[in-house]
Amino acid sequence: MARFFDRNRARRGRQWLSAFLLALACAAGHAQPQGGSVELTPEQRARLQWQAGYVLHLLGNYERAIESFRASIADHPTAEGHTFLGWSLSHIGKTEEAIAQCKIAIELDPDFGNPYNDIGVYLIDMGRPEEAIPWLEKAIASKRYCCYQFPHYNLGRVRLTQGKVEEAKRSFERALEHDPQYLPALLGLEYIKRGGLKAL
Numbered sequence: 001m002a003r004f005f006d007r008n009r010a011r012r013g014r015q016w017l018s019a020f021l022l023a024l025a026c027a028a029g030h031a032q033p034q035g036g037s038v039e040l041t042p043e044q045r046a047r048l049q050w051q052a053g054y055v056l057h058l059l060g061n062y063e064r065a066i067e068s069f070r071a072s073i074a075d076h077p078t079a080e081g082h083t084f085l086g087w088s089l090s091h092i093g094k095t096e097e098a099i100a101q102c103k104i105a106i107e108l109d110p111d112f113g114n115p116y117n118d119i120g121v122y123l124i125d126m127g128r129p130e131e132a133i134p135w136l137e138k139a140i141a142s143k144r145y146c147c148y149q150f151p152h153y154n155l156g157r158v159r160l161t162q163g164k165v166e167e168a169k170r171s172f173e174r175a176l177e178h179d180p181q182y183l184p185a186l187l188g189l190e191y192i193k194r195g196g197l198k199a200l
Contacts (some may be wrong), residue, residue, distance in 0.1 A: 015021040045075035053084060062091045079109035086118060095122050113145025122152050129158040149182045156188055165192055 034055035040048070053068030069085035072078070086101035099122050102115035116139035120132040132154070139151035156171030169192050 001049070031198050042075040045079065046072045046078065047074040049075065050078070050081055050084065053088070057084070057091070062088045066092075077108060079115065081105075082108065083112070083115045083118060086131060087114070090118075090122060090125075095126060098122055100106040109144070111143040111153070113139045113142030116142060117145075117151040117154065120151065124154065129161050132158055147178070149178040149185060152178065153182065153185045153188065156185070158194075160188070168192065 006166070026118060047103055049068045049072035049122055053065045053072060056062075056065035058185035065088040066085060069081055069088060073081040073085065081163035082101045082105035086105070089095075089101065090098040099119050102119045102122075103113060105115040113137055116135045120135040120139065123129065123132040123135065136151040136155045136158070139145065141153070152171050156168040156175065159165075159168035169189065172185040172188040176189075179185075
């Protein structure tokens with residue numbers, strides 16, 4: 001069984017690396033399917049640069065990720081490009097610039113939930129949890145978001161720091177309605193159950 005999982009993990013790793021290398025090649029304009037070059041639209045280049053930036057960020061290469069996200073935005077500005085640029089900037093300590101990028105993303109697409117939640121998280125990390133609340137609430141109310149469990153959980157974190165244990169508990173429970181296996185929310189509920197009153 002262990003060997004089966006090892007093979008699967010190795011295969012997924014190879015697929016991931018292949019997709020990453022293809023994205024980089026295409027973003028650089030060097031893709032040559034069926035023996036011929038292909039002319040990419042600015043939107044296609046932007047998407048591929050964004051994908052490359054995402055993978056680079058996951059690999060911990062934040063400076064290169066920032067370059068890719070900026071290249072994506074230069075080709076075709078999107079809410080995703082600015083939000084994820086902010087994500088990488090936050091990992092090298094440029095939190096205020098990250099917040100500014102999220103605000104640009106919101107101007108481009110007010111329905112996109114990610115930048116609202118990200119601003120909330122940045123404010124929590126900066127020791128300004130009260131300021132995070134309206135941003136997290138906007139993330140929860142947004143029309144386009146893959147992961148509503150995130151702002152619910154983060155709002156629970158804030159409520160816990162305020163000593164509002166029941167409100168925190170409800171926020172963690174709401175997070176689990178969107179993802180029953182979301183570990184941070186499960187741990188938050190367990191923390192409350194054990195009588196914890198400190199911030200997670």
